[in-house]
Each structure stands twice: as structure tokens, then as C-alpha cells.
Amino acid sequence: MGKRRGGRELLRSLSKKQKKHLREFGEEHPFYDKVSGRPEETQICELSDDSDKSSQESDSETEVEQVSGYHKLLATLKTSPESESEEEEDESESEEAGESEAEMGSEGSQETGEAEEGKEETNDVPEEEEATDTAEQMLSQEQADGTDTPCDPHHGVIEEFTDVKHESEFSLETNFMEEESGDCIADRKDSSSSQALPEDPFKQHMDKELEEKEIEKMSTLPKTSSQSQWPRLGQVVFSSTLEKQKTFKADKEFDVKQLHLHKPLESTWPKVNKQFLSAADKATDSSFTPLQRELFCVMNSYRDLFYPERSALRNGEEIRHAYCLHALNHVLKANGQVLSNNARRRDRKPGADTDAHRDQGLTRPKVLMIVPFRECALRIVHILISLLEVNDKKKIDVSNKKRFKGEYGSDPEEKPPNLKRPEDYEAVFAGNIDDHFRIGVAILQKSMRLYAPFYSSDIIIASPLGIRTVIGAEGEKKRDFDFLSSIEILIIDQADIYLMQNWEHVLHLMKHINLLPLDSHGVDFSRVRMLNLNNWSKYYRQTLLFSALQEPQINSVFNKHCFNYMGQVAIRNVPLTGSISHVVVQLPHVFRRLEADSVTSVIDGRFQFFIDKVLPEYRDAIMSHTLIYVPSYFDYVRLRNYFKKEDLNFTHICEYTKKAAVCRARRFFLKGEKQFLLFTERFHFYKRYTIKGIRNLIFYELPTYSHFYSEICNMLKATDSGVDATWTCTVLYSKYDAQKLAAVVGIDRTAQMLQSKKNVHLFVTGEND
Numbered sequence: 001m002g003k004r005r006g007g008r009e010l011l012r013s014l015s016k017k018q019k020k021h022l023r024e025f026g027e028e029h030p031f032y033d034k035v036s037g038r039p040e041e042t043q044i045c046e047l048s049d050d051s052d053k054s055s056q057e058s059d060s061e062t063e064v065e066q067v068s069g070y071h072k073l074l075a076t077l078k079t080s081p082e083s084e085s086e087e088e089e090d091e092s093e094s095e096e097a098g099e100s101e102a103e104m105g106s107e108g109s110q111e112t113g114e115a116e117e118g119k120e121e122t123n124d125v126p127e128e129e130e131a132t133d134t135a136e137q138m139l140s141q142e143q144a145d146g147t148d149t150p151c152d153p154h155h156g157v158i159e160e161f162t163d164v165k166h167e168s169e170f171s172l173e174t175n176f177m178e179e180e181s182g183d184c185i186a187d188r189k190d191s192s193s194s195q196a197l198p199e200d201p202f203k204q205h206m207d208k209e210l211e212e213k214e215i216e217k218m219s220t221l222p223k224t225s226s227q228s229q230w231p232r233l234g235q236v237v238f239s240s241t242l243e244k245q246k247t248f249k250a251d252k253e254f255d256v257k258q259l260h261l262h263k264p265l266e267s268t269w270p271k272v273n274k275q276f277l278s279a280a281d282k283a284t285d286s287s288f289t290p291l292q293r294e295l296f297c298v299m300n301s302y303r304d305l306f307y308p309e310r311s312a313l314r315n316g317e318e319i320r321h322a323y324c325l326h327a328l329n330h331v332l333k334a335n336g337q338v339l340s341n342n343a344r345r346r347d348r349k350p351g352a353d354t355d356a357h358r359d360q361g362l363t364r365p366k367v368l369m370i371v372p373f374r375e376c377a378l379r380i381v382h383i384l385i386s387l388l389e390v391n392d393k394k395k396i397d398v399s400n401k402k403r404f405k406g407e408y409g410s411d412p413e414e415k416p417p418n419l420k421r422p423e424d425y426e427a428v429f430a431g432n433i434d435d436h437f438r439i440g441v442a443i444l445q446k447s448m449r450l451y452a453p454f455y456s457s458d459i460i461i462a463s464p465l466g467i468r469t470v471i472g473a474e475g476e477k478k479r480d481f482d483f484l485s486s487i488e489i490l491i492i493d494q495a496d497i498y499l500m501q502n503w504e505h506v507l508h509l510m511k512h513i514n515l516l517p518l519d520s521h522g523v524d525f526s527r528v529r530m531l532n533l534n535n536w537s538k539y540y541r542q543t544l545l546f547s548a549l550q551e552p553q554i555n556s557v558f559n560k561h562c563f564n565y566m567g568q569v570a571i572r573n574v575p576l577t578g579s580i581s582h583v584v585v586q587l588p589h590v591f592r593r594l595e596a597d598s599v600t601s602v603i604d605g606r607f608q609f610f611i612d613k614v615l616p617e618y619r620d621a622i623m624s625h626t627l628i629y630v631p632s633y634f635d636y637v638r639l640r641n642y643f644k645k646e647d648l649n650f651t652h653i654c655e656y657t658k659k660a661a662v663c664r665a666r667r668f669f670l671k672g673e674k675q676f677l678l679f680t681e682r683f684h685f686y687k688r689y690t691i692k693g694i695r696n697l698i699f700y701e702l703p704t705y706s707h708f709y710s711e712i713c714n715m716l717k718a719t720d721s722g723v724d725a726t727w728t729c730t731v732l733y734s735k736y737d738a739q740k741l742a743a744v745v746g747i748d749r750t751a752q753m754l755q756s757k758k759n760v761h762l763f764v765t766g767e768n769d
Contacts, residue, residue, distance in 0.1 A: 162440070162453045171456070200260045202333045205302040206488075206529070210536060210565060217241055218539060218563060232290045233307075233571050240567030256287055259300055261325075262332040264390055269325055272386045276318050291315055292322045299326040304543045304568040306558045308550040310494065312427035317379075323491050323544055324383040327367045330489055331443055331458045334359075334366055339445075341527070360524075361486025361532045362517050365440075367459045368487045370467070370509070372497040375431030377439060377461045378408040384441070384459075385448060400450040404439075408432055421688050422711070428497070435501060438462035438470065454483040455521055464498055464505035471512050482517035486532055488541060495547040495554050499704060500685045503553055510561040514538040538563045549705065550739050575706075578746040580762070582710040585717055589762040591731045591745075591753060602734050607638060610700060614730060618696065619648075624675045625695035629712055631681040631704055639700070640678055650676035655683045662689075669693050684708060692718040697729040706743035
């Protein structure tokens with residue numbers, strides 16, 4: 001306790017000016033040297049002939065010993081958070097002179113107590129050095145434990161917390177495969193035996209060495225595709241550039257051992273996944289549901305996958321468990337390979353070949369998971385923890401778990417008690433719906449580290465906005481995307497929600513993934529795979545894309561940004577019946593086709609078609625209570641400006657409208673004081689308010705979500721039944737809206753409507769019409 005106390009006092013005894021002088025010159029100012037009042041005795045000694053050399057050597061040695069204590073303290077001060085803030089405060093003497101009296105008073109109180117202890121003189125130099133070392137250790141320990149890092153007072157921004165306390169414990173370079181327990185030995189034998197098998201998909205995918213001719217083919221030649229019908233997935237399309245796709249079918253039944261799972265996962269997966277298994281699945285002793293079996297068959301083959309039928313109500317959690325199993329299996333195999341090679345390198349003979357130990361990328365992160373909300377990240381981490389815990393007795397060590405639950409959990413009392421929304425809304429917006437987050441996860445053997453720095457993480461879980469703020473833009477000083485250089489598995493879950501957030505963030509991510517890093521970040525190049533050194537990482541990256549719908553922008557990402565040499569697998573089922581069958585009110589639907597020469601000309605063509613042919617029919621006062629549903633915010637702004645220019649009687653609601661303005665617009669529209677109501681799709685997505693008073697509907701464009709069509713149409717039920725005969729619904733569409741049109745009216749009607757250039761009139765008399 002005395003040494004630790006001495007270390008504290010040594011640090012506190014320095015004022016701000018002393019610390020500033022110590023940083024600049026590496027020593028304390030002579031003014032503050034302690035001078036003893038006793039006169040020193042003069043000693044006379046005789047010098048030998050070689051005194052010059054010896055004195056020079058001794059001087060150099062003593063000089064090093066004298067400066068070492070200061071350098072240790074100097075290094076401690078440079079890394080201390082307090083010194084960083086003080087360095088900014090002490091940039092000029094004028095700023096120092098103008099500090100507040102309260103700050104000076106607090107310092108004076110410290111110096112007063114320290115002056116009393118400073119009266120005692122200590123001539124024991126070794127004890128002083130020990131105190132300095134102890135103080136340095138204490139400061140470094142405080143920095144490592146600094147979960148509550150203070151924010152920068154100049155910027156007012158709380159720095160993002162990353163765990164640096166467990167850096168050495170989770171380092172792949174300095175750890176080896178555990179050998180204390182029998183389980184670990186069994187794991188090592190099992191991993192070594194599984195790695196020897198050529199059928200292991202992980203080894204087969206990562207160890208394949210592509211040639212430059214094959215890379216050139218993938219860059220220039222088009223992909224060849226083939227189709228197959230699977231029992232659960234339906235219409236499956238395989239595409240590849242290198243070779244024609246062979247017949248690829250999902251096994252109806254397979255043993256878990258045939259999947260080459262890491263040993264702990266073989267025993268934990270059936271327990272974790274049993275909540276989704278039906279009685280038939282349990283009877284066949286299967287640990288996968290039919291959907292999970294076919295999806296994991298594609299995942300485990302390391303092909304790219306696009307599944308556009310994810311539903312938050314039906315199969316969302318099934319899919320999340322399946323890709324978490326695949327990602328964790330990949331990380332455990334990759335880390336196990338590194339740890340095994342660490343032992344081989346340690347025991348190797350001098351001059352042995354080191355190319356056999358190339359087992360890493362240019363940076364450590366291997367898996368990137370993009371999810372929309374913090375609640376999704378919370379569920380993913382819980383799944384990963386449950387998959388690593390073999391039983392209740394063998395709990396894994398999870399660092400910063402309490403902090404994670406506090407930041408990513410939610411309070412059930414925060415939800416309004418009387419809020420009634422559709423079931424799909426409740427499922428999507430459950431829990432913490434903050435969309436700005438990112439967290440690194442490091443996994444090493446039987447431990448997990450949350451809030452790991454990105455360059456020490458195996459898995460990164462982030463939202464598009466969270467990863468976008470790290471990547472930055474050109475011209476920004478503080479930006480970083482080197483940690484994306486060696487991503488081997490990219491998982492984009494609930495991609496349809498990003499259309500409602502900001503799709504540009506996803507495109508920005510795809511442009512910066514698997515690029516050569518700008519800095520080495522301390523990597524051992526003798527252990528980096530040749531595919532990473534050749535900048536071929538994108539040809540080995542597996543992309544798993546899950547969405548609730550097929551949309552051109554999502555399809556574009558899958559077709560233009562996925563280069564996996566193993567090929568791509570996309571599910572292309574067409575809807576037989578559309579959401580129009582769920583309209584429960586008697587309503588005539590008029591689908592008006594507009595002509596456009598290209599996709600880019602559709603935007604202007606739709607606006608001109610609307611103001612020339614559609615809007616004049618609704619200008620009459622008889623056609624009041626008209627709601628115009630606009631999916632695109634840019635189209636909404638364009639229409640709003642046009643309505644203001646033409647001085648039309650209208651009101652508007654968008655996702656940026658304040659609550660008071662929303663209530664006012666709804667009241668004006670219900671009472672008929674405003675003839676038109678401009679209504680954006682994103683507002684409906686985030687709020688799901690029921691708009692009362694609708695008599696005429698205009699879909700400026702088909703909805704992104706097909707079930708929004710029936711929801712908006714069914715809002716007419718809230719209107720007085722006495723005016724049923726005057727209800728109308730008009731929909732604008734073009735030939736480029738084939739996917740959205742099929743989701744609304746079905747594939748058969750879509751084919752007829754696209755072939756005919758005439759307007760189509762449909763009359764729905766009730767549900768399931």
C-alpha cells in the first residue's frame with residue numbers, strides 16, 4: 001500500500017506547468033529541484049590512467065539510469081487521458097493564465113496537502129523508482145479499466161468505448177491452443193482430423209489458389225446460370241463465371257457431423273435451436289428446420305446467397321440462428337488454425353519453411369454483420385454466447401457483458417401501453433431501435449470479448465449508419481476502412497429496412513470492403529494468405545443477403561458487388577396472389593400505365609403524367625379527401641413544391657414532420673378543410689397511423705412493401721359508410737415496376753397488364769377476392 005500511495009503522490013506533486021515542462025524537455029525544471037540545506041562534503045579521489053574511458057562509460061550508464069525514471073513517467077503522462085486534455089488546455093500561456101478560479105482552487109487544495117508530505121525528505125532512490133513504476137502500472141490499469149472514459153470537454157462528444165483491458169488475453173499472435181483439459185485436447189484432435197479431410201468446406205474454400213486467368217474471367221465474362229426446384233426454398237437460381245453449375249441439391253436429411261462443425265457447436269446447436277423444431281423434426285432426430293437445412297446447405301458451401309422471403313413474424317429468428325451458426329463456425333475454425341500454427345512455429349526448427357503457416361488476412365476481422373437496430377445486435381450476441389456454452393456448468397467468460405446489456409437492451413416500460421400496431425410492426429420495432437451503433441466481438445477458445453477494438457475483433461456487428469460514420473468520406477481527416485480489408489463473410493440482414501433508412505450507406509460500404517489497407521497495422525506478412533496479398537479478397541468473400549422483398553436496388557447489390565468464385569445462389573419465387581386480395585372494402589382499382597424509355601426517364605415521366613392526366617381529374621371540389629401516397633421522399637418534395645406553386649388546397653405529412661404538425665394535418669384532412677394530403681411511405685413505415693377521412697386514393701407509385709397497399713386501402717373503413725359509392729383508387733405504374741406490380745396483383749395479372757397498354761380496372765368486393 002505504501003508503494004502505491006507513493007506513486008500517487010509522485011504524480012500529484014507535479015503542477016500543470018511542471019507536467020508541461022516534463023513533456024517538452026523530458027525532465028523537471030531545475031527551479032523545482034529539492035536542495036538540501038546541509039553543505040555537501042568535498043571528496044578527493046585519485047584518477048587512474050584510463051580514467052577518461054571509464055568515466056565516459058560510467059557517465060553514459062549513470063545518465064541512462066537517471067533519465068529512465070523520467071521517461072517512464074513521461075510515457076505514462078502521454079498515454080493518460082488527463083494529460084491529453086491538459087495538453088490541449090496548455091497550448092498557450094495566455095490560456096493557462098485565464099483559467100477559472102474554481103479550477104485553481106481545486107489544484108491549490110491538492111498542492112496544500114502535498115506540500116505537507118513534501119517536507120519529508122527521502123534519500124532512498126530505489127524506492128522512488130519503484131514508486132514511479134508502481135504509479136505507471138496504476139495509470140495503465142486505470143486506462144485499461146476505463147469503461148467510463150470522460151468525454152472531451154472541447155468537443156462535447158463522448159468517445160466510443162472499446163475494451164483494451166483484455167488485449168493480450170485475446171491476441172491471436174501470442175496465444176496457443178489450450179492443453180490443460182481433456183476437452184481441449186479432444187477439440188484439437190478433432191480440428192486437426194477435420195482439417196485433414198478435403199471435404200471440409202472451410203479448408204476447401206480458403207485453401208484454393210486461384211490463377212490470374214480465372215480472375216480475369218470473373219472480371220470480364222458474364223455469368224452462366226441454371227435453375228432448380230428445392231422443396232422449401234422453391235425456385236433456386238445458381239450463377240457462376242468459372243464453370244457451369246453442377247446439380248446442387250439440398251440433402252433431405254443429414255447428420256450434424258457431416259457439416260464439419262467445430263466440436264462445441266455439434267453439442268450446443270441442437271439445444272439452442274430446439275425452440276424452432278416441430279414435432280416432425282424432433283421425430284426424425286433433426287436439429288434443423290426444413291428452411292434452416294436448405295439455407296445452411298448453401299451457406300456451408302460458401303456460395304453467395306440472396307433470400308428475399310425473410311419475415312420478422314414467421315422465419316426471421318430461424319434465419320438469424322442459422323447464419324450465426326455459420327459465422328461462429330467459420331471464426332472458430334479460422335482462429336483454431338492460427339493457434340495451432342502458433343504452436344508449430346514455436347516448435348519448428350531453424351530454417352524451416354514458413355509458407356505452410358499462411359493462415360491470416362491483412363487484418364483480423366473476418367465476419368461483418370449488418371443489422372438495422374441494436375435489438376438485432378443484442379439477439380445475435382445472445383445466440384453466439386449460447387452456442388459457445390456447452391452446458392450450464394461450463395459458462396464462457398464474457399467481458400463487458402453488463403455494459404452491453406445496458407447499452408443494447410431496452411426498458412419494457414418505455415413503450416406506450418395503449419399503442420396498437422400491426423403484428424409485423426411490433427416484430428420489426430421490438431426492443432431498442434437505435435440505428436447508430438457498432439461493436440467488435442473477439443472470440444478465443446472459450447471466452448468472448450465485447451467492445452473489442454476493430455483490429456482485434458473477429459466479428460463486427462454494426463448498422464449501416466454506424467459503419468458509415470467510421471468509413472467517412474473523401475476529404476475527411478478522421479476516417480478508417482482498413483478493418484474491412486479481409487472480411488471473409490458479409491451478412492446483410494433485413495436489407496429492406498435499409499431502403500427506409502438510407503440505402504446510400506449500404507452502397508458506400510460495398511465500395512470500401514475488401515480494399516488493400518493503407519497501413520500494415522502490425523501484421524506479420526509471413527502469415528498472410530497470398531489471396532490477401534494479391535488483393536483477391538473479394539473473390540473469396542461470401543455474402544449472405546436476407547430481405548423481405550425483391551427490389552431492384554437490393555438485386556443490384558447482389559449482382560454487381562458479389563464476386564465469390566464459388567458462385568451465387570438466389571431465390572426467385574414469383575407471387576401467385578398479390579396483396580390486393582387482402583383488401584376488405586369494396587373499392588374500384590384503376591391501374592394507369594405510363595410509358596417511359598428508360599429507368600432514369602421514369603421519374604420525370606411519372607411526374608408529367610400525374611400533373612397532365614391524373615391531377616386535373618381531382619381538382620374539382622367534389623373529389624375532396626384525396627390522399628396521395630408517395631414512396632420516394634424526393635418525389636414528395638417535388639409534388640409539395642408544385643402544389644404550393646399552383647396554390648392548391650393541400651396539407652402534407654412526411655417522416656420529418658413534427659408531431660403537432662401531423663395532428664394538425666390529420667384534423668384538417670378529416671374535416672375537409674384541406675382537399676389533398678401528401679403522404680410519404682417512410683412515415684407510414686415508422687408510424688403506421690390510421691388516416692381517417694379518405695375517399696379517394698392515388699398511389700403515385702406502387703408501394704415498396706406490397707402489404708402497405710392493402711393497409712392503405714383498408715383505411716377507408718374508418719370513413720363514414722354513407723359515401724361508399726364515391727370511393728376511388730388510382731395507381732400509376734410502368735413496365736419497370738413489374739416486381740412491385742406482381743406483389744400487389746399477382747403474377748398472372750401482371751403479365752396481362754404489361755402486355756396491354758390500356759388502363760386496367762379491377763373491382764375488389766372483399767377479402768380473398
